[in-house]
Amino acid sequence: MNKVVFVCLGNICRSPMAEFIMKALDQDGSLHIESRATSSWEHGNPVHQGTQKILRKYGVSFDSSKGSQQISQSDFEFFDLIVGMDESNVEDLLQVSAGRYDDKIKLFRPGGVPDPWYTGDFEETYNLVTAACQDWLQWIRDRPVSYTHLTLPTKRIV
DSSP states (O other): OEEEEEEESSSSSHHHHHHHHHHHHOTTOOEEEEEEESSSTTTTOBOOHHHHHHHHHTTOOOOTTOBOOBOOHHHHHHOSEEEESSHHHHHHHHHHHTTSSGGGEEESSTTOOOOHHHHOOHHHHHHHHHHHHHHHHHHHHTSOSOOTTSOOOOSOOO
16 A cells, blocks of 8 residues: 655644545545644644645545644654645754655645645645646556655646
């Protein structure tokens, strides 16, 4: 089973959105999908109301009891693919990895995903995350289980 974790700053907006959208897209349940934060700022806090609202709008199931969780060293070992939602997240992940797990760390999409905590635009975030999750799912399925040495998709797969 491929194990994927999506990571953003607080684990209340973008990364849980990606987690639940990817779970919805992975209809056969062949992936283990979670999300984490690079910081402890929101530790234990629930998924942001804006994220919950947009997921409900589009009929995407989510765990309303999910609380923010910071990425740990054991996560770096456990997950096959660690996906930062923007360049800053990737930089933070690479710093924590300190060269040990760098090949597992990828950028979610070229240019990243703007943080709706700041932009307030959960619709834009949803659209970007959905399109990129579709690309990631196809990319993962087109590769063997050990795919961490490969590069991330740079354009939308059709």
